[in-house]
Amino acid sequence: MIGLLDYGAGNLRSISQAFTYLGFKTRLISSPDEIKRISRLVIPGVGSFGPAIIQLRKRNLKPLIDEWISSSHPLLGICLGLQLLTEGSEESPEEKGLAVFEGKCKKLTAKKVPQIGWNRVQLIKEDQIFQGLPEPVFFYFVHSYSLMNISSSTIAITEYGQAFSSVLRQANIYACQFHPEKSGEAGLLFLKNWVEKC
């Protein structure tokens, strides 16, 4: 069972439908006791960094994620979910992130922000989550901030104005800046690999 963290940051329908289409069961996780029933956790989300962190605290979900991470259960952060796993964001400097990944998110520097559309994801490390994807591979992005740090956890990068980390991995924790649930067949394969191989 895959838990989708429900902390009020956007619509969880598309991600849940993508997993359902792939034949995996999901449930929404909105309180700490529900987490016992799941084996994988997804932190989805669109919206702003600050309000998201505040919601996590309000709903008492922050300790739950911290514990999930320290017991190294499988986790996938998507879009804002990736940003929450960094040390923080320029978008809301007063709030701290979950600090799994090094660095803070910064505003994109390209002419048109937010980045809306399909962009190339260049794999810089081999990983089972990429297995079977075509080359070059494109995913669908919608975001104004991203993690410009390219650290030892970065497994793929994307160029938009400048390069940023588009997929990261630290042990059992994965994160992607794009929306796999909106990235067609490549996105579905990425999600399937995460469930079956990661």
Add this chain to the structure above:
Amino acid sequence: MLTARIIPCLDIDEGQVVKGVRFRNLIPVGDPVSLARYYYLSGADEIIFLDIGASVKSRKVMLEIVEKISSQIFIPLTVGGGIRDLEDIRNLLLAGADKVSLCTAALQHPGLIKEAADRFGSQCIVLSIDAARVGSGWEAFSYGGSTPTGVDAVKWAKEAEKLGAGEILLNSIDRDGTQTGYDLELLRAVSEAVNIPVIASGGGGTLEHIYQALMEGQADAVLLASGLHFGRLTIQQVKDFLRQKGVSIR
């Protein structure tokens, strides 16, 4: 680098895909769910549905279609046509739309763009502008291109960006369904005026037209309807052509 997006547009009237010329003479071209699924598998980068019936019945059928489509198509879905208020937007997003496109309601009450962007995020608010050449400029029309508003289309695009629109869907009324090419001057005027993506619509008939819209028109995406529905063009053909011309394409 972002790729240019190829976006099939399905005009829907009471559950059927239809297509007209200059916004008139509608003829049915098929079932929305199977057509959308076909375009998805052929490489469409996004799909736009416009409810042109916009009656109560048509609206209800539209929600059902969006629900069905979003469970089997995993690319962004934009829905427009007859959206009046925040409640309409919320219902469509909950049914599975990723973005909504506003036209007449935003012209009547520009504050709706800001309210919608504040509540749901700019990324899901597309402003659709139906523009026709009037004198030396272009005027925005409401009610499916039927009613002049006196609003300058380029100024309207800039204002919408300020209010929080995430993208502009720019339809040329003069070119709609004519297959004579996009209105490149209109496209360029709007693309140069705003820093949000512009989707070219109205008039695309040949591969060269599409290339021109992206290059000379500086559009970020092109919307295709008649050319695809009537089988004169396929998405694969469009993408192969653009790739050969050196355009970045998924």
